[in-house]
Amino acid sequence: MADNSRRLGGVAWLWVDGMAFEVVSEPTWGVSSVTRQTLASMSGISGYSETPKAGFIAATIRDTAGMRVKDFEEMTNVSVTLRLASGKEIYGVGMWTVEAPEVNSTESTFAIRFEGEDVRES
Numbered sequence: 197m198a199d200n201s202r203r204l205g206g207v208a209w210l211w212v213d214g215m216a217f218e219v220v221s222e223p224t225w226g227v228s229s230v231t232r233q234t235l236a237s238m239s240g241i242s243g244y245s246e247t248p249k250a251g252f253i254a255a256t257i258r259d260t261a262g263m264r265v266k267d268f269e270e271m272t273n274v275s276v277t278l279r280l281a282s283g284k285e286i287y288g289v290g291m292w293t294v295e296a297p298e299v300n301s302t303e304s305t306f307a308i309r310f311e312g313e314d315v316r317e318s
Contacts (some may be wrong), residue, residue, distance in 0.1 A: 200281075202305045210255050211280040212271065212310075218258040218307045223278055225286040227315045241277025245294055253278050259304045265302045268308055276310045288315035 209216065221316040230247040235242040253276045259265060272292040279285050291312035299306045 203281045205281050207281045209275045210253075210257065211275075213274050217255075217263075218257050218260070220254045220257045220303070222307070223280070224270040225278055225315065225316055225317075226251065226252075227251045227286070229313070238296070248313075250311040250313060251288060251296075252311045253286055253291070253315065254307065254309035255306050256307045257298050259306055264310055265297050265299055265306060271310070274310070278296055285318050286315065288312045290314055 208219045210219050210223070213219070217294065228248050228249050228251065232244045232246050234244050255278070274291050275287070275289050275290050277285060277287045288310060291310040294309050294311050295307075297306040297308055
């Protein structure tokens with residue numbers, strides 16, 4: 197029996213509203229909720245500003261015969277789960293896509309990015 201307890205990378209799985217999609221490469225995510233920017237004046241550092249930042253889940257996935265790429269552009273208020281090789285799960289609810297997918301026909305792939313305010317890791 198294989199012992200995967202030390203596996204940290206190399207495989208990933210993606211689900212959108214319970215539907216599985218084949219991850220080809222570049223699964224990325226972020227759960228940050230704020231962006232901070234240093235505020236400087238001519239006499240020194242004044243402090244920082246803080247603005248809200250959406251969390252995200254993104255990946256390059258495979259375009260398959262049973263899939264309509266246009267459907268991704270219309271996805272809003274969806275649940276997204278990314279499971280990593282380490283066993284960690286990243287999940288978001290109430291997410292939406294932020295860019296229209298552009299398909300690479302040579303590889304039959306496209307990048308997809310979901311953003312939302314409730315992205316968590318477990």
